[in-house]
Amino acid sequence: MSPLQAVQVNAGALYTAFEFAAVFASAVSGVIEARQRRLDAVGTFVVAFLTAFGGGTLRDVLLDRRPFYWVAHEWMVWAVFVLTLSAPWLLRFSSGNVSARALIVFDAIGLGIFSAAGTQLAIAMGMPPFTAVMMGVITAVCGGLLRDIVCNEMPMILRDGRPYATCAFLGNWALLGLLAVGVAESAAVTLGAILIFTLRVLTLRLGVELPR
Amino acid sequence: MSPLQAVQVNAGALYTAFEFAAVFASAVSGVIEARQRRLDAVGTFVVAFLTAFGGGTLRDVLLDRRPFYWVAHEWMVWAVFVLTLSAPWLLRFSSGNVSARALIVFDAIGLGIFSAAGTQLAIAMGMPPFTAVMMGVITAVCGGLLRDIVCNEMPMILRDGRPYATCAFLGNWALLGLLAVGVAESAAVTLGAILIFTLRVLTLRLGVELPR
Amino acid sequence: MSPLQAVQVNAGALYTAFEFAAVFASAVSGVIEARQRRLDAVGTFVVAFLTAFGGGTLRDVLLDRRPFYWVAHEWMVWAVFVLTLSAPWLLRFSSGNVSARALIVFDAIGLGIFSAAGTQLAIAMGMPPFTAVMMGVITAVCGGLLRDIVCNEMPMILRDGRPYATCAFLGNWALLGLLAVGVAESAAVTLGAILIFTLRVLTLRLGVELPR
Numbered sequence: 146m147s148p149l150q151a152v153q154v155n156a157g158a159l160y161t162a163f164e165f166a167a168v169f170a171s172a173v174s175g176v177i178e179a180r181q182r183r184l185d186a187v188g189t190f191v192v193a194f195l196t197a198f199g200g201g202t203l204r205d206v207l208l209d210r211r212p213f214y215w216v217a218h219e220w221m222v223w224a225v226f227v228l229t230l231s232a233p234w235l236l237r238f239s240s241g242n243v244s245a246r247a248l249i250v251f252d253a254i255g256l257g258i259f260s261a262a263g264t265q266l267a268i269a270m271g272m273p274p275f276t277a278v279m280m281g282v283i284t285a286v287c288g289g290l291l292r293d294i295v296c297n298e299m300p301m302i303l304r305d306g307r308p309y310a311t312c313a314f315l316g317n318w319a320l321l322g323l324l325a326v327g328v329a330e331s332a333a334v335t336l337g338a339i340l341i342f343t344l345r346v347l348t349l350r351l352g353v354e355l356p357r
Numbered sequence: 358m359s360p361l362q363a364v365q366v367n368a369g370a371l372y373t374a375f376e377f378a379a380v381f382a383s384a385v386s387g388v389i390e391a392r393q394r395r396l397d398a399v400g401t402f403v404v405a406f407l408t409a410f411g412g413g414t415l416r417d418v419l420l421d422r423r424p425f426y427w428v429a430h431e432w433m434v435w436a437v438f439v440l441t442l443s444a445p446w447l448l449r450f451s452s453g454n455v456s457a458r459a460l461i462v463f464d465a466i467g468l469g470i471f472s473a474a475g476t477q478l479a480i481a482m483g484m485p486p487f488t489a490v491m492m493g494v495i496t497a498v499c500g501g502l503l504r505d506i507v508c509n510e511m512p513m514i515l516r517d518g519r520p521y522a523t524c525a526f527l528g529n530w531a532l533l534g535l536l537a538v539g540v541a542e543s544a545a546v547t548l549g550a551i552l553i554f555t556l557r558v559l560t561l562r563l564g565v566e567l568p569r
Numbered sequence: 570m571s572p573l574q575a576v577q578v579n580a581g582a583l584y585t586a587f588e589f590a591a592v593f594a595s596a597v598s599g600v601i602e603a604r605q606r607r608l609d610a611v612g613t614f615v616v617a618f619l620t621a622f623g624g625g626t627l628r629d630v631l632l633d634r635r636p637f638y639w640v641a642h643e644w645m646v647w648a649v650f651v652l653t654l655s656a657p658w659l660l661r662f663s664s665g666n667v668s669a670r671a672l673i674v675f676d677a678i679g680l681g682i683f684s685a686a687g688t689q690l691a692i693a694m695g696m697p698p699f700t701a702v703m704m705g706v707i708t709a710v711c712g713g714l715l716r717d718i719v720c721n722e723m724p725m726i727l728r729d730g731r732p733y734a735t736c737a738f739l740g741n742w743a744l745l746g747l748l749a750v751g752v753a754e755s756a757a758v759t760l761g762a763i764l765i766f767t768l769r770v771l772t773l774r775l776g777v778e779l780p781r
Contacts, residue, residue: 183516183569184515184516184569185515185516185517185518185566185567185568185569186523186567186568186569187514187515187521187522187523187567188514188515188516191514191515192515202419206418206419206630207626207630207637209421209633209635211421213419215488216484216485216488219485219487219488222487222488222491223487233568233569272640273640273643275643275646275647276639276640276643276646279646290719293721294506294718294719294721295502295506295512295515296511296515297505297506297509297510297511297512297721298721299720299721300719300721302611302612302615303608303609303611303612303615303616303719303720304607304608304609304612305609306609309611310611311610311611354609355609355610355611356609356610356657357607357608357609357610357657395728395781396727396728396781397727397728397729397730397778397779397780397781398735398779398780398781399726399727399733399734399735399779400726400727400728403726403727404727414631418630418631421633423633425631427700428696428697428700431697431699431700434699434700434703435699445780445781506718507714507718507724507727508723508727509717509718509721509722509723509724
C-alpha cells in the first residue's frame with residue numbers, strides 16, 4: 146500500500162467513523178425527544194429513525210442517489226432499533242444525567258458532520274456551489290424538520306430565531322472556500338464540521354438571534 | 358399453456374385482485390375519514406388518494422421504481438375519483454351501517470395486503486431483508502401517515518399504542534421466513550397478508566398495548 | 570435561422586419568461602405569508618422557497634426528472650434569497666399597499682402558469698392524460714400544500730371550499746383538448762394558463778363553493 150492509498154483509506158475510515166458518530170448522536174437526540182412527547186415504541190423508533198436518517202434520505206432522493214445510507218449500512222438501522230427498545234430502561238437510569246446541555250451537544254455534532262458530509266457529497270456528484278451548500282443544509286436540518294412535521298409540531302428551525310440552518314449554511318460556504326484554495330478534501334470537511342459545531346454552540350451561548 | 362405458466366398467470370391475477378381489494382378498501386376508509394373531518398370535495402379526494410396510493414408511492418420513490426401503481430393503472434385513480442364524488446350520497450344512505458367495525462376491517466385488509474406485497478416487491482428488487490421488511494411496513498402504514506400529516510393531525514400510528522406497524526413488521530418477517538424454508542412466493546405472500554390481518558384484528562380485540 | 574426555428578426559440582423564451590413570472594409571483598406570496606406568521610429569516614426563506622419551487626420539485630421527484638428547475642437556474646434561488654433578506658424593508662414600505670387582492674392575483678398567476686407548464690411537461694415525458702393533468706395540478710398546488718404542512722397548518726386547499734385545485738384540474742383538461750384538436754403547443758399552454766387564472770379569479774369573485 147502506497148502512502149497515498151493509506152491516506153485515502155484513512156480518509157474513508159475517518160468519514161465512516163464521523164458518519165457513525167452523527168447517526169448515533171442524532172438517534173439519541175431523537176429518542177430523548179420521543180420520550181418527552183410520550184410516544185409509544187413505534188413512534189419512538191420512527192422519530193429516532195427520521196432524526197438519524199431523514200435528512201440524508203431526503204438529500205439522496207433529491208440527488209437521485211441510491212442506495213440510501215441506511216440500506217447500505219443496514220446494521221445501523223438495527224442499532225437504532227435496539228436503542229429504541231432499550232430506551233425506557235436507559236432513560237430511567239439516566240434521566241437525571243441527560244441534561245439539556247447533552248441534547249444540545251449531541252444535536253450540534255450531528256449538525257456539523259451531516260452538513261459538511263452532505264456538501265462534499267453533492268460537490269462530488271457535480272452539483273453547482275449553491276445547490277451543494279443547500280444539499281448540505283438539507284442533510285443536516287431536514288431530519289429534525291421531518292421529525293417535527295410527523296409529530297405535528299411547528300418546526301423549531303422555522304421559528305425559534307436561533308442560528309441553526311444558518312450555521313450550516315455559513316460553514317458549508319467556508320468548506321467550499323477551503324476546497325477552492327486547495328485544501329485537501331478530508332481536511333476541508335473536518336474543518337467545516339468543526340466550524341459548524343462551534344458556530345452552533347457559540348451562538349447559543351452568546352444568545353445570538355436571527356432577524357425577524 | 359403449460360401447467361407452470363397457468364400457475365404463474367393465476368398468481369399474477371391473484372396479485373392484481375389482491376391489490377385492487379387493498380386499494381379499494383383503503384380508498385373507502387379514506388373517504389370515511391375525510392367526511393368525518395368535514396373536508397370539501399378536493400380534500401376528500403386528496404385524503405382518499407393518499408390513503409390508497411400514498412404508501413406505495415413513497416415506497417416506489419425510495420426504491421426509485423417507475424411507473425407508480427396509479428400511473429400504470431390509471432383507471433383506479435378514476436375509480437377513487439368517482440368514489441369521492443359519490444361519497445356524499447353513498448354515505449348518506451349508509452351512515453347508520455358503516456360501523457366503526459367496518460372501518461377497522463377495511464383498514465386491516467389494506468394493512469395485510471400492502472405489507473406483504475411491498476415486502477415481496479422489495480425482495481424481488483434485491484433489497485436486503487431488513488430493508489425489505491421496512492419497505493413493506495412503509496407501503497402499508499405511510500398512506501395513513503401522509504393522510505394524518507396533510508390533515509394536520511398527530512399521526513395515529515405514533516401514539517395510540519395499538520400494534521399496527523408492529524403487526525406488519527412481524528408478519529413481513531414471517532413472510533421472509535416462509536420464503537427461506539422454500540414456500541412458493543404466492544403462498545408466502547398470501548399467508549403473510551392473512552397473518553398480518555389476523556394479528557391486527559386480534560390485538561385490537563384483545564386490547565394489546567405497545568410498551569411506552 | 571428559419572421562421573420555424575425563430576418560432577421555437579420564441580416559444581422557449583416565452584416559457585422562460587412565464588416560469589420566471591410564476592416563480593417570482595409565488596415567492597412574493599410566500600414571503601408575505603411568512604411575515605404574517607412572524608417566522609424568522611430562515612423560516613421566511615424556507616416558506617418562500619417551498620411556495621416557489623416545492624410543487625415543481627415534487628413533480629420532478631414523481632416523474633424521476635433531473636436537474637430540478639432551481640438547480641438548473643441557480644440564480645433564481647439567489648433571487649428568492651435576496652428577496653427574503655430584503656423582505657423586512659420591502660414590506661415595511663409597502664404594508665399599506667400590498668392588499669389581499671395583490672396576494673390573490675400573484676397566487677393566481679402562479680397557479681395558472683405552473684399548472685399548464687406541469688401538464689405540458691408530463692405530456693412531453695409520455696405520461697397518460699389523467700396522470701399529466703394530475704402532475705399539472707401537483708406542480709401548481711403542492712408548493713402551497715408543503716408550505717402549510719411545514720408551517721403546521723391545515724392546508725387551505727383541503728378545507729376552504731373554494732375552487733383552486735379544481736380550476737387547475739379543469740384548465741389542464743382544456744389544455745389537453747386544445748392539443749388534441751391540433752392547436753400548437755405554445756398556444757395551448759398559454760390559453761390553458763390564462764383560463765386557469767381566469768377561473769380562479771372569477772370563482773373567487775362570484776363566491777363559488779365546492780360541494781362538501
